[in-house]
Amino acid sequence: MTTRRGTVFRTLITNPVSILALIWLAIVIIGMLIVIPLISRYSPTEQDLAATLQLPSAAHLLGTDSLGRDILARLAWGSRVTITGVVIVAVIANVIGATMGLIAGHFRSGLDATFTAFADMLQSIPALVVLLSVAAVTSRNVTVVMVVLGVLMSAGAYRVFRASTLNIRGELFITAARTSGLREGQIMVRHELPRLLGQLVIQSSIIASLAIVVQVGLGFLGIDAAPPNPSWGGMIKEASTSIYTNIWPLIPTSAVVVLTILAFSTLGDVAQRAVLGRRRHNGLSRAKISRSVAKTAARASGATVSATQVASTAASAGAAAGAINPMLVISDLTVSVPKDGSSVKLVSNVSLTLLPGEVVGLVGESGAGKSVTARAALGILPAGATATGSVVLDGQEVLGASEQTLQKLRGSKIAYIAQEPMAALNPAYRVGNQLIEIVRTHQKLSRKAARQRAIQLLETVQIKNTEHVLKAYPHQISGGMAQRIVIAIALSGDPDVIVADEPTTALDVSAQMQILDLLRTLQKERDLAVLLVTHDWGVVADLCDRGIAMYAGEIVEEAEVAPLFAHPRHPYSMALRASDPHAQKRGGRLHSIPGVVPPPGTWPSGCRFADRCGFATDACREQAVPLELIEDRHAVRCIRVDEIVVEIEELRHESVTGERTAVRAEAVEHDALERVTREQAAADSAAVESAAVERVTIERVSVD
Numbered sequence: 001m002t003t004r005r006g007t008v009f010r011t012l013i014t015n016p017v018s019i020l021a022l023i024w025l026a027i028v029i030i031g032m033l034i035v036i037p038l039i040s041r042y043s044p045t046e047q048d049l050a051a052t053l054q055l056p057s058a059a060h061l062l063g064t065d066s067l068g069r070d071i072l073a074r075l076a077w078g079s080r081v082t083i084t085g086v087v088i089v090a091v092i093a094n095v096i097g098a099t100m101g102l103i104a105g106h107f108r109s110g111l112d113a114t115f116t117a118f119a120d121m122l123q124s125i126p127a128l129v130v131l132l133s134v135a136a137v138t139s140r141n142v143t144v145v146m147v148v149l150g151v152l153m154s155a156g157a158y159r160v161f162r163a164s165t166l167n168i169r170g171e172l173f174i175t176a177a178r179t180s181g182l183r184e185g186q187i188m189v190r191h192e193l194p195r196l197l198g199q200l201v202i203q204s205s206i207i208a209s210l211a212i213v214v215q216v217g218l219g220f221l222g223i224d225a226a227p228p229n230p231s232w233g234g235m236i237k238e239a240s241t242s243i244y245t246n247i248w249p250l251i252p253t254s255a256v257v258v259l260t261i262l263a264f265s266t267l268g269d270v271a272q273r274a275v276l277g278r279r280r281h282n283g284l285s286r287a288k289i290s291r292s293v294a295k296t297a298a299r300a301s302g303a304t305v306s307a308t309q310v311a312s313t314a315a316s317a318g319a320a321a322g323a324i325n326p327m328l329v330i331s332d333l334t335v336s337v338p339k340d341g342s343s344v345k346l347v348s349n350v351s352l353t354l355l356p357g358e359v360v361g362l363v364g365e366s367g368a369g370k371s372v373t374a375r376a377a378l379g380i381l382p383a384g385a386t387a388t389g390s391v392v393l394d395g396q397e398v399l400g401a402s403e404q405t406l407q408k409l410r411g412s413k414i415a416y417i418a419q420e421p422m423a424a425l426n427p428a429y430r431v432g433n434q435l436i437e438i439v440r441t442h443q444k445l446s447r448k449a450a451r452q453r454a455i456q457l458l459e460t461v462q463i464k465n466t467e468h469v470l471k472a473y474p475h476q477i478s479g480g481m482a483q484r485i486v487i488a489i490a491l492s493g494d495p496d497v498i499v500a501d502e503p504t505t506a507l508d509v510s511a512q513m514q515i516l517d518l519l520r521t522l523q524k525e526r527d528l529a530v531l532l533v534t535h536d537w538g539v540v541a542d543l544c545d546r547g548i549a550m551y552a553g554e555i556v557e558e559a560e561v562a563p564l565f566a567h568p569r570h571p572y573s574m575a576l577r578a579s580d581p582h583a584q585k586r587g588g589r590l591h592s593i594p595g596v597v598p599p600p601g602t603w604p605s606g607c608r609f610a611d612r613c614g615f616a617t618d619a620c621r622e623q624a625v626p627l628e629l630i631e632d633r634h635a636v637r638c639i640r641v642d643e644i645v646v647e648i649e650e651l652r653h654e655s656v657t658g659e660r661t662a663v664r665a666e667a668v669e670h671d672a673l674e675r676v677t678r679e680q681a682a683a684d685s686a687a688v689e690s691a692a693v694e695r696v697t698i699e700r701v702s703v704d
């Protein structure tokens with residue numbers, strides 16, 4: 001796949017139909033506009049009344065009109081009016097449309113509503129009436145008429161550019177650029193605008209073809225070049241007056257107009273198909289990613305605490321850590337999105353603390369709310385979402401902070417490692433350019449010094465062939481290499497906190513091991529605090545100090561890794577551990593948790609896990625269950641937490657007793673079998689003995 005910005009242009013110069021269109025436009029622009037006026041023997045206004053309405057000949061290649069003027073010369077000079085008009089309309093419509101569309105699509109909010117209302121207003125104006133009025137007021141000034149047409153057409157362009165920007169804005173590499181600390185302006189100009197170039201080609205082509213239609217129409221009405229100066233519209237009008245006596249002058253003139261309109265619309269069509277094809281491909285890979293995520297995330301999760309419980313958990317954490325100030329404190333975080341006129345919670349009352357140098361793993365099945373929680377730490381909420389509670393990063397409130405504050409924090413205080421490294425890199429730029437740009441955002445360095453720093457960062461993430469990697473485009477490197485680069489970008493601002501959202505999920509097994517090794521090394525070397533989203537208990541055991549299990553938007557258990565692994569206390573954590581493939585005995589059956597996580601908006605009012613829990617009773621379903629500390633730094637959201645331990649013990653006892661009985665029965669059976677065998681052997685040997693005695697007796701009798 002290629003998603004580089006050259007895709008549309010490459011398609012235009014390789015597709016046979018668009019090649020023909022380009023050749024025709026080259027004939028019009030170079031031949032008619034430049035060459036013919038230079039070499040033509042005729043002036044466009046020169047009349048020869050002795051040679052009117054002539055068919056093509058060596059003297060007049062396209063014949064003559066009713067006043068004996070050379071049609072080719074008039075078409076060539078007339079193209080100036082048309083092409084100039086087309087350029088004016090296309091430039092004005094695209095500049096206004098693209099600028100407003102980019103700003104509205106990027107920032108949305110009030111600007112979006114204002115610009116959209118402006119576009120609605122422009123589109124509701126009857127264009128022809130306005131153009132005729134402007135022509136009348138300006139004494140048929142074609143340039144002014146074309147400027148007005150450009151402004152009117154900018155409304156359509158605005159809608160297209162706005163929609164494209166909204167699309168691009170949702171891509172992961174934009175989130176990655178933002179979390180690396182790039183300013184909004186930089187993101188718009190460097191990452192979003194280049195992705196609009198394909199649309200620019202499409203819009204220019206559509207606008208050009210429409211502009212020619214309008215202009216020829218105006219020329220037909222006499223609103224363009226003043227006679228006897230030629231214009232394509234004016235020529236069609238003149239030719240149509242002699243249509244019954246001689247149709248020829250209309251043929252080359254309309255052919256040129258039709259072919260030029262056709263050429264522009266063909267270019268737009270081919271470019272559109274190139275863009276759609278690319279989008280379909282991107283859509284497919286995104287769908288593939290979601291599928292792989294859904295498949296692999298069918299296990300783990302984390303915990304929500306009420307404000308008081310957080311306080312106690314954090315207090316004990318603080319005490320354990322010698323009253324160290326936490327790097328990140330999320331308190332009572334609730335994130336909601338609007339749906340059907342009401343608000344739906346995606347996560348509710350989540351509280352967690354991350355100390356300097358601490359690694360905390362968020363585990364849970366897909367849809368548990370891990371990513372929403374983790375991204376809130378960077379001040380990133382799903383589109384249209386609102387949040388309550390607080391997210392304090394190194395003493396600074398993140399929720400509701402200005403974009404400027406967030407930019408300062410992102411990259412230099414907190415950085416993000418995305419799940420899908422390929423999507424986190426802009427496919428249109430070389431790796432080196434992306435890394436250098438972010439280095440220069442964080443440090444005021446010359447390009448040369450920034451390049452040196454980029455090389456150092458690549459070496460930090462254990463990339464050897466740095467020069468080669470700097471020159472590569474994202475599609476030219478492997479997934480593991482891309483993830484190393486994403487980690488290098490994350491480290492470029494020297495952050496204290498890293499949020500890593502399933503950093504190994506999209507990688508193959510050997511790359512996963514390498515990236516985990518790298519993360520472990522970097523975390524230790526730099527004493528990074530890491531909030532790690534994962535579905536893999538192996539990763540939690542390997543990297544984390546504490547684990548938090550999440551289910552249906554809330555924390556259900558939080559503990560240090562050793563007790564969480566050895567003795568998970570919430571039935572959900574137990575079920576997750578039991579369904580962890582690493583925990584299976586060789587040849588043993590892989591357990592799975594029946595049912596699915598209830599989606600946001602359908603959470604039960606009592607325990608959210610009750611419907612899937614083998615230990616649930618009616619009491620569990622009665623009211624919301626609080627997250628409570630059951631031991632120092634071990635919190636569980638289950639009202640039956642102690643009873644469950646007893647129940648499990650009894651079950652285990654029953655199973656052990658059952659096993660012992662079975663073993664005893666087996667031994668008795670074995671003894672009985674042995675006895676039978678021994679008796680049988682004795683009987684056999686007695687029979688053999690008596691047969692021998694009998695034989696000897698018979699022999700003696702025979703001898704006697």
Ligand SMILES: Nc1ncnc2c1ncn2[C@@H]1O[C@H](COP(=O)(O)OP(=O)(O)OP(=O)(O)O)[C@@H](O)[C@H]1O
Nearest residue numbers: 297337346365366367368369370371372382383600
């Ligand atoms: N913008 C949004 N609008 C509506 N629902 C959303 C939005 N973003 C996320 N959700 C929903 O919020 C819930 C939590 O999503 P989140 O991405 O945090 O889950 P997760 O635990 O990280 O799972 P996964 O491993 O699949 O990413 C999911 O049910 C998801 O569908």
